[in-house]
Amino acid sequence: MKKPCLLVLIPLVESDHVELGERFEVIYAPDADTRAQAVARHGKDVRVVLTNGTTGLTADEIDSMPALELAGALGAGYENLALDHARERGIALCNGAGVNADCVADHALALLLCAVRAVPQFDAACRTGVWRDALPMRPTVSGRRLGIVGYGHIGEKVARRAAGFGMELGYHSRRPREGAMARYFETLLALAQWSDFLVVATPGGEQTQHLIDRAVIEALGPDGFLVNVSRGSVVDTAALAVALKAGTLGGAGLDVYEGEPQPPAALIGLDNIVLTPHVAGTSPDVRTATVRHFAANAARHFAGEALLTPL
CATH class of the missing domain: 3.40.50.720 (NAD(P)-binding Rossmann-like Domain)
Structure with missing residues (x-):
């Protein structure tokens, strides 16, 4: 045949x-x-x-x-x-x-840990002989509030991993999910205001274009961290860059960004962001x-x- x-x-x-x-x-x-x-x-x-x-x-x-x-x-x-x-x-x-949900969820937690604990910056400092006394202390990840945007296959696996860090879990999606191990928030803004960290795992497309906008980023605040493992279009890059430069957002970890595969020009010069080239779901x-x-x-x-x- x-x-x-x-x-x-x-x-x-x-x-x-x-x-x-x-x-x-x-x-x-x-x-x-x-x-x-x-x-x-x-x-x-x-x-x-x-x-x-x-x-x-x-x-x-x-x-x-x-x-x-x-x-x-x-x-x-x-x-x-x-x-x-x-x-x-x-x-x-x-x-x-x-x-690939397990792999993406693994990477989301890796980005979060690297961003919050400043792992790339500490690595660079150590290689040049700078010891810890000359470096700022970084926040603890365990026990914080983690918000998840999109509670599908990936979002659920992010929640399970975060539970191992003793985090409080919340999520926002189009509708509540039966059996979810996280608290449902009817609005994304309310979730961002509640969260210390926000992981974005929602589908891309017109319906989620710039879903993470200036208001959501401001709601996370200067001690908040944003991780995006969904699609670059979901986050307003310009608003994110402004917040990171101004210190109105603590930091971010992105595996995806607008304009791929070109490097995100507004972000690559910043030291409070970790970038990977859309590899979260690959192994x-x-x-x-x-x-x-x-x-x-x-x-x-x-x-x-x-x-x-x-x-």
Whole structure:
């Protein structure tokens, strides 16, 4: 039986190619030039697309693929997929929700610890021979109030890790979650006012654009810390930069930021922020698991079975 044609729009490593090549005829187009050429040349044959939330899939591209029947986002995000257009065509949609949640939650706590305890700054000082007596003491993390914005797979795992630090837990999402181990706040502003630390783990997209704005940042206050492991668009970068420079926010840790992959110019010169290049959800074992999860979704689709993680 002929293998279905898969168009891959994101970078893969060799093991990913091997994994997918066993199940699909793979067309690899991980950059803008090869993507346009692949859609123009092979669009009529493509039955499956693999992308991610940042790279997305446009309505015009969907229209160029008359045989397309399944589009998948490798990670949890899907903000740049033309979902409504795909649904109008009857195209099945899936993502990798929950597969990398442990890794992202680990990284969120790492960013929080690094920002609050000034680990990068202390590391740099130690390397130049500066001893602790010349350095300011930093706050304790344990026992503080942690607010979580978005209580999905990642938010819940952040809460479980934070509980190990003896933190009080609160969260805000569109609706209360049954069985949540944290206190629900009806408004984000109320959560920020209550919190010492705020971890952002909500989906990206138009509905959450600049959800973390000047008012929320000001509510956290000069002793507060912000961590973002969701999407850069969720935080107002300009407002964050102003607050960090003025000292009206204690510090921040960001794995994502507006304008990726360009470095956040307004932030890179500041010493009260820790930046990582959108790596929270990546590790060798997570990568293997996400590719296999996508392949399992595709296998279920072609078998006429329900998808594991439909959109």
